[in-house]
Amino acid sequence: MQRVADLIERVAPSDANVLVLGESGTGKDAVARILHDRSARRAAAFVKIDCAALPEDLLESELFGYEKGAFTGATDSKPGRFEAAHGGTLVLDEIASLSQSSQAKLLRVIEERNFERLGGKQSIRIDVRIIALANISMKEAVRARAFRDDLYYRLAVVTIEMPRLxxxxxxxxxxxxxxxxxxxxxxxxxxxxxxxxxxxxxxxxxxxxxxxxxxxxxxxxxxxxxxxxxxxxxxxxxxxxxxxxxxxxxxxxxxxxxxxxxxxxxxxxxxxxxxxxxxxxxxxxxxxxxxxxxxxxxxxxx
Ligand SMILES: Nc1ncnc2c1ncn2[C@@H]1O[C@H](COP(=O)(O)OP(=O)(O)OP(=O)(O)O)[C@@H](O)[C@H]1O
Ligand SMILES: [Mg+2]
Incomplete structure (x- = not known):
């Protein structure tokens, strides 16, 4: 645990994306919060979304936001979590459950640092540090190609593995x-x-x-x-x-x-x-x- 604590100290102030791996209840959420609180982004937004909690369409509209008329029921435009996290930290919980389509979209945002809302044409620039959380089976998902490795390497610039109690x-x-x-x-x-x-x-x-x-x-x-x-x-x-x-x-x-x-x-x-x-x-x-x-x-x- 001391090794993990040292790593958190060293990584927190950097702007690197971090992947936190660990079994349920090991403190992944707690680590995400510490990383944010000890970074230069601490005064900006700390935004969290659980990728396993929503079906693909809803998750993407939550992440990227949408313009009026983008789909039935989109009576107004709405900014997504990426915009809400601008300047701060975006925590993507249960990242391994992202669909292939959402993985591709996320990769693009990370690489190009901009994106469009669903149904939107205007390109929006964002500056967000991503902290992804996943169970240890994440590595298995990458090996089995259920999770694309190019995205994995973008997220896991630093990996913190939480020990079991x-x-x-x-x-x-x-x-x-x-x-x-x-x-x-x-x-x-x-x-x-x-x-x-x-x-x-x-x-x-x-x-x-x-x-x-x-x-x-x-x-x-x-x-x-x-x-x-x-x-x-x-x-x-x-x-x-x-x-x-x-x-x-x-x-x-x-x-x-x-x-x-x-x-x-x-x-x-x-x-x-x-x-x-x-x-x-x-x-x-x-x-x-x-x-x-x-x-x-x-x-x-x-
Ligand atoms: N080192 C710690 N000191 C004090 N409390 C801790 C510590 N690690 C975890 N906790 C507490 O244990 C509980 C579980 O931690 P957390 O929610 O961060 O786990 P998790 O790894 O995100 O689990 P899950 O995968 O189920 O979401 C929380 O209430 C958290 O505050
Ligand atoms: Mg958690």
Missing amino acids: LERMEDVADLVEEFRLQFAARHNRPMVRFSDEAMGLLKSYDFPGNVRELRNIIESAVLAATGDVIGAQQLPDYLRSAARLMQSRNYKPSLAEIEAVYIREVLEHTRGNKTRAAEILGISRKNLYEKMNRYKIALTKE
Whole structure:
């Protein structure tokens, strides 16, 4: 993590486009914000768009804007996010889900530094630093040619790879400390501390949902605390079974326990996307719902 932090420090003030890669919950959004805040563009706009959230047409009209009459329903002209980000930073989240057509348009904007609104003739010059965010499968997408490599090289002038929380468990204590203070203040709660046993449990968990999952766990614990010490018993059961599964040689879990823990992990990995989770698990969505009910698996969300 120190290597990543140094890289962020060095890259932030430059104007280079940056590609931030990492699993869900590792802090990609947080890094994009830091890069902007520590750049000469900090006083200008910080604009974000999620490329996976919109179908191709809508995404392109959001990015590039449109002129009146460009398509049915375009009753007025509207500037897009590129224009909104002029002089500042544009964050393109989930970049790997861009269609081929949108990839081609984006490449052109980066290369020529100008573009037209949809249905427009006037060429608009823009000065925007692009920070693209993607899952680690991005490299796979480039290899498989689902993502064009010329665009990839334009975006990944610098690449920052966020480690999984499991690869930097030495940071867990500091993160717990940070979130404990943050949530006590935000929810106006008395200051709690975590017992040694509770810390031990946290440190033996593998956090498939990375920093976000740790953050959610600490927030729930702070909210549910009755005394001033949070013990292991106050942490979610699934932590205990997961830690037990990983750690203890004497403890022999049932198949159901293993299944419950694994389903939870996969759901964290897909960020609660049940269709993808069912695919990975090799079961139907209906079957997944049944198992979630049986094991009382609720989805943790931000
Ligand atoms: N180093 C850190 N210190 C404190 N909080 C962090 C850190 N890294 C991440 N977080 C917090 O963890 C949560 C998840 O981070 P973020 O949204 O940046 O993840 P992400 O990689 O963008 O995930 P996703 O791919 O799911 O969008 C956020 O609430 C963020 O504030
Ligand atoms: Mg994100």
